[in-house]
Structures are given as structure tokens and as C-alpha cells.
Amino acid sequence: MILSALLTSVAINLGLCLLFFTLYSILRKQPGNITVYVPRLVADGKVEEGRQFNLERLLPTAGWVKKAWEPTEEEFLSNSGLDAFVFMRMFVFSLKVFTFGGIIGMFVLVPINYLGSQLTDDSDFQHKSLDSFSISNVNNGSNRLWIHFSAAYIFTGVVCYLLYYEYRYISSKRIACFYSSDPQPHHFTVLVRGIPIPPGSTCAAAVERFFTEYHPSTYLSHSVVRRNNKLHNLIEVPAAFVSFKTRFGAAIALHIQEGVDPTQWITEEAPEPHDVYWPFFTVSFLKRWISKLGVFVAYTSLTILFLIPVGIVQGLTHLDQLETLFPFLKGILRLSVVSQVITGYLPSLILQLFLSFVPPTMIMLSSLQGYISWRSALYRVNIFLEPKGIPRVLAEAHAVMRRPVAEQLAITTAPSGIAERVTTAPAEFLKVYVPKFETGGEFWPTVHTSTIFSLILMHVIAIGIFGLKNLPLAAGLTLPLPILTLLFNEYCQKRFLPIFKHFPAEVPSSASKSSCCLSLQS
């Protein structure tokens, strides 16, 4: 790819960004679109439809951007819930990392790379290959590589600091929200599966007998899961929702192995009442286990198959290969604009297109996996969507030896159009997004792990580059960096992860004072 192709790509993205910004500015003001752009306010009766026509309605304005940033964190939390809040923090975190990496890359590393003379590229500035701006152009063994070395350490340090800060902050919010929120029915309830029904007895009797015997002081009541069969009879499904007098009682039943046979009396967290996904209640332990394994295989295959579009994208950046494969295209490909669009913009477009197929596929697969809750099904999808970048990142690593570290970081940390998304996200959350389920920000640990993975990948690449560039000392001295990063990760997971798994027995003394979380609308 040459510089002008990159600039073309930047120009197309900026142009599209401006176009969507303008369209959004105008469309949102049209009375007919109110239900599209502010459905929450319409539902809450805060917006009246059908205002009078005025010219201002046809002009793009930017006032809504300011407004979108006005709500405080507390307002945001109570309006949209912790999940949306954590989602926002994730974007802001990415923006911080991207800005810091971008500044170091653009103002320190790229100039240093450009001053090198390793590659002989005599084209004029506009037609210079991007390689001339990459670390490839720094002379082998040059002491300037130590600046890249320092950049890797500084960048890692800053990212880890930000990660720690976010993890701690989100953890504290999660605990505060849990204790300040109204008690929810599903906190008092566990789902019990694999109920062994003695011959001649019923499921209800078995559950009653078991929990009165082993949880006498906390057991409240139960409700056996039934379903209509095709003959419209109620069938005896061996699963039940068991309720306890206290949240603590439910937590005990959840954490202590109940049955002598670990495949019986399995307790799991009850989903929120409107979050129950019924089809999987009839499935046995073995069937669920097999379907989970099957879906795991499908996941893995999909990840591998995803290398195909990545390969296509890689091919596009090598225009000469394309010419060899399709000689009849030669004429068109030689047109400057066409080649710039093809090598600069098309690859990211194709990748985005293929990425958009991933979420529906994942939802389909996760629904096969036997979850009894829509939320957890979607949450799993979310987990996978986050590391979905992994194959892409890995594939890009092929090309990375010829790219500056900062550019690589930009690829890893900033999906295209992130600034646009950050700007519009609060508006969407407050006026469109109606939170139905609340995981309490449980996806943050995934974001954390993915970032650590990207850092380690960067270190490995850096070690490789320093080795190739005849600076083995720098390669050796970079080695502690991934080790320290992994230790940092290990510490963070010990320190914060349990908070995202279960809630502690201790109630923080400040809990009763804060009241920051929304109550879900059932």
C-alpha cells in the first residue's frame, strides 16, 4: 500500500463519517422519525410528536453532541444500568489508549522511521510505500531502535495503569450497584436440575423433602418446571426453581455441592424472570454436555474459516498479485483512484462485511448450547465477539514485520469509526436503549483479558523485530515485558475477578448511601 492509498482510505472514512453525522443531525429532527431516534422518551411520554415545521429542521446541527456528553455518571447509571455504563467506559478506555498510542506513533515513531534509509524507495512522497514509515525503514542495528524499545515499555505501562484503574473503578461500581439495588426475585432463587425422583414419588415431593431436610432454616418454596407436550398435557420436567428466605440462603444452595452424585441436584443461578429460555429445560445433563461440546467445535471451525476473508483482504493489499491472477483487470487496476480504493479502503470494508455475519451466527450457535437464559446466551456471544478480533490480529501479524509498532497498535486497539461511535453512544443509550437484562458489567474481565492478549502479541512481535534488526540486546531486554504483563494480569484477576463472579458476604459500609442503579422494567 502506498501513502496516497492510505490517505484515500482516511478521506473516504472521514467523508462517510461527515455524511452520516449530517444525515443523523437532520433525520433526528424530523417528527416522523421520533419513534426511531428517541423511542424511550416517547414511551416515557417525555416527547410530544408533531411539532411545527421550521427551517432549522433541515439544517445539520451539532448541539446534540454536547448534550450527549452532559449526563453525569450517576444519571447515566440510573438511566441505562451498569452494563451500558461499563460499555461506555470501554469505549472511553479504548479512546484513551488509541490517543496515547496515536500520539507516540505519529509524533515520535513515524518520523524516526521515515528518517531511516534501510529501504530504497525513490518514489516521490505521495507514492512512497507505507513501509517507508514503518520500522522496516530504520537501519539494521541502529540505536534509534531503542526509542521503539522505550515506546513499548512506556505504552505497556500506561495501558496497564489504565486497565488497573478501570478494573478497580468498575469493580467498586458493581458492588455499590448490587447493594443499592432493590432485591430482585432471582437473587433469592436458584434453579435446580437433575432432580432424582424416587419411584412412586413426584418431582415436587422430592424437592420439598430435600430442601426441608438440608436447608431447613432458609428454604422458602419451590416451583417445578412443567411444559405442555404435543397432547397438551403437563409433563414432570426434572427441574425446579427453589426460593429461599434470604439472598444468603440462595447463595449457600448455589455454592455448596448438594447431591452425593454431582450430576444430580445441580444448582445454578436462576435467570431473571423475563429472561428464561424454556426450550432447554427438558434436556438432560448428558445432552447439554454433548451440545456444548458440539458448539465448541463449531466455534473453533468458524474461527479457522474466518481466515478465508482475512486472506482475501491480505491479497488485496498486494495489487501486483491481483494483476497476475486476473490479467483482464490490468487496465482498470492501473487507474490511480481505483488502485487506491482497492488497496486502501476495500480491505477494511470486506472485513467489516464478514464481521457483520458473526453475531447472528453466534446467537444461533449459543441458542443450541443449552442455556436456560437469553441473557447468558447473549453474554456468551459477547465474550466470543470480543476475542473475535484474535484471528484478524493474528493474520495482520503476517504483515506486521513491515509495519511500525504504533500502526499495529492502532489496528489492535481502535476499530474504524471509533470516534463516531463514542460520540453517538451516550445518545443511543439514553434515548433508544431500553435495558432489559443486567449482567452488572460482567463483560469487563473479557475486555481486560483481550487487551492483555494484544499487549503480549505486541511484545512478541517487538522481540521478533529487534532480533531481525540485529539488536539482540533490545530483544533480550524486551523479554521481561510480557512476563511482567502476565504477572500484572494474574494479580488483577486475583484481586478483581472474584467480584465479577459472585457477590461477597460482607456489605460495604458505604453501600446504603449510594443509590446508582436502575430497576429493570419487567
Added chain:
Amino acid sequence: MILSALLTSVAINLGLCLLFFTLYSILRKQPGNITVYVPRLVADGKVEEGRQFNLERLLPTAGWVKKAWEPTEEEFLSNSGLDAFVFMRMFVFSLKVFTFGGIIGMFVLVPINYLGSQLTDDSDFQHKSLDSFSISNVNNGSNRLWIHFSAAYIFTGVVCYLLYYEYRYISSKRIACFYSSDPQPHHFTVLVRGIPIPPGSTCAAAVERFFTEYHPSTYLSHSVVRRNNKLHNLIEVPAAFVSFKTRFGAAIALHIQEGVDPTQWITEEAPEPHDVYWPFFTVSFLKRWISKLGVFVAYTSLTILFLIPVGIVQGLTHLDQLETLFPFLKGILRLSVVSQVITGYLPSLILQLFLSFVPPTMIMLSSLQGYISWRSALYRVNIFLEPKGIPRVLAEAHAVMRRPVAEQLAITTAPSGIAERVTTAPAEFLKVYVPKFETGGEFWPTVHTSTIFSLILMHVIAIGIFGLKNLPLAAGLTLPLPILTLLFNEYCQKRFLPIFKHFPAEVPSSASKSSCCLSLQS
């Protein structure tokens, strides 16, 4: 190695076995040795010292072998505990696997291998290389390889059946023993570490306040850990043993995260009273964590370093290389007996010698790892000692392409002298071994996993061999075998492993009837 070298090794081992058997038979009857051979009976007053001299005392007899097998399982359990019982089952299990593998290998595979003509070895029978008895000698592409293929499936099936049977049997014994044993003080107690002491308060007050608040109905009492410092003052260690009114109460405190900060109020199982290892009570969360990491690195290094003796052993079996390295030994090495001992017996002797260094090293390392219990320290050692064979097995895999599957199995499953050990083990357990600690057979899952690992390794090797032998169909059809084995393992771990981690809330209806476990002597 040639056949006569193998036979020499067998002869030496048998000779030594007979020698030790005779020595044991005579020595055990000498009155002066009573405290060595039956110290338990002496301690219990069941044996009187100083009998009259008679000739029988100087003759080797075998009656004790029969006697050693006389006690029933129940007697054995109540005398020596579940750990010793599981240890015995482990030996018997190994013996079963070894016998089955040995029969298939000796009477089916070895004859088939010998009938092949792939290797041209014109030596007379006695000087034939062992390769002539290995799968290497089967002709490439021969249909006889399908017998090896079937053997792999049959052997895996039998081993998996035995594994399942043992796992289920030991699980049931473990549960029965737990419920029939007298309640032990450490079942009612948890160790609490990382106690945050508010300024102006004491550790005792903090513990009292916390557990009266969050476990009001089950909390009984506590005892803060103190230690003498060099000035003989009692110091305020932030750890305490907290006792509960019921086992269930202690289990709740153990399983539910206590503090808002997961590095505070950490609960763990209390060791048995006489099993406490005090030095590590003063160590902080971070220090323990770092020392654990350090020991992990040491473990890994040791495993890698262990390849050195394995390399030496491998070298010894190639006598010609030894001649090249030390030409002055040529004369001696050419002596038939010397070469047979060196290639046949010496390798296993050297390996045994190096293996004997492992346990003390492991005990040293595990004592650095921050355990507060001798038992758990030793248990960890046990875990590592079991997979200690892994590097050996892997190293032997180098040579394995030239050996029959059955021989490989014999290496993996049967340590030398196993028959001898099995015979003497009950005598030792009943008359010498005084159980001090009881893990309730917690090491069985490790034995299970190691066996599965060996099976998978065998499958991988088999696939490789079938590939090399130009029978790709057999290689392909072997592929499902490791997958099925892993699925079987996954099922077993789901079904039985939780029983070895924690005890369930449910009490089996038969529990009160059986009474099979010993009470430990404090």
C-alpha cells in the same frame, strides 16, 4: 539392545527380587528386628519380644505372603485409612492393566512382529535386535497392522472400563468414610487469612465482629494465630482459626466469598490440628503468591533438567556411540556380559537413582511454596511425583517408533518391581505404616489423569506409526480414539471429581450403617 541384553536385565531383576524376598523372609523373623518390621503391632502390644531360638527362624518362608492378602477391604480400611486403601487399589489397578497389556503384547503382537520381514537382521535368535520384535519389523502396508490397530482399541476400552470402575468405587468409599467417621475438629473450622484490622482495633475484635455479623447463627468461636518473635513477645498475625457450630456452617464460610476485597477475609480449609505448618502464617497474600510463582518456575526447570539423565540413559542403549566417545573402553565393552548389563540393566538403574532425588527436592520446594499444612505440602508433592514420569515417557517416545506398542505400554504402566511391591505393600501398611494424615484418597484423580495422558500418548504414537507404515486408513481410523478417550475423561471428571474436592450437603441413606474408616491417632 539385543534380545540377550533384555534377558540379562530380566534375570538380574528376578535375581534381586528373589534375594530381597529371601532376606525379608529371614530378617523379619529375627526377634531383634521386630521394631523394624512390625512396629505398629509392638506399639499396640500385640507382639511380645524375645521368642526362643529355633531353626525355622533361619529358613526363608512364604507364609507371610498369604497372610498379607488375608485382611478384607473393611479391615484394611479401618486399620490403615482411605489413603492407604486407595494406594493399594492403585497398585492393583496397575497390575491389572499391566497383565492385560502384557498378555496382548507377548502372545499376540510380539509373534506378529517377529513374523514380519521389514528389517533384515540375520543374527541368530539370541543376538537378534529387539527391533525384530517391534512393530518396525512388520512389513509396510501389511494387513497385519490391523491387529495392532484392534489392540489399541481393545486395550483403550479395557483401561477406560477399569478406570471408570475404580473411580466410582473409590468415590463411594470416600463418601461412605466421610459420613461414618467421627466428626473431626478441622471439619468445623476454617482458616481465615488477610484479616483487615481497623485502626485502634485488634485482630480478635475484627474477627469477632465480622463473623457475628455475617454468620450469626453458625459462628462459634475463633482463635487468633500468634507467634513468638525474637524478643519473645506474642505478635498480632492477621490470621485466625474460626470454628462453627456445624460442619455445614464451616462449609458455607469456606465456599462463599467473604470480603468485598477478594484479597481480604480469605477462607481456606483448616488443616488437622497436628498438621499445621506454622512458618507460613506470617506471610502476606502477595508474598505467598510470588513464592508460588517462583516454585512453579523451579518445578518447570527441574522437569527440563531431568532430560539430562534421560539422555544419558538413552545413550547407554546405543553401545556403538559409547565406544566412539570413550575409545579406551572398547576392550571392556566388547565383553558380552558387560555389554548386556550396560545396555540392559544399567539404564533403568540410573533412572531409578535420579528418580530417588526427586521426592526430597519436591518436599523442599513445596515447603517454600507457602502451605500452612504439612499434608497439603506433601500432597502437592504427590501430585507432581505422579506426572514425574511425563518427561521420561516423552523421552522414551523418541525411541518408540522402533518399539512395539505393547512394550511401550509396559514402560508406561509398570514400574520395575511392581509385583514385588504389590506383594509386600499390605504387610507394610498393616504392620509398619501408621497413618498420620488422611486426605481421603484425594490423589486418585491424579492417577486417573495420568493414565488418560498415557493412553492419549499411545494413540498419538500409534497414529504416527500407522502413517509411517503406509497404512493411512488405520491412522485415520485411530483418530477417533483419543477424542473418545478425552470425552470419557471429561465425563468422569464431571461425574466424580467434585466428590474429591468437597463433600456434598446430602447424606446418603446408607451412610450411618457402614463404619469403615479409622480415627487418626493424634
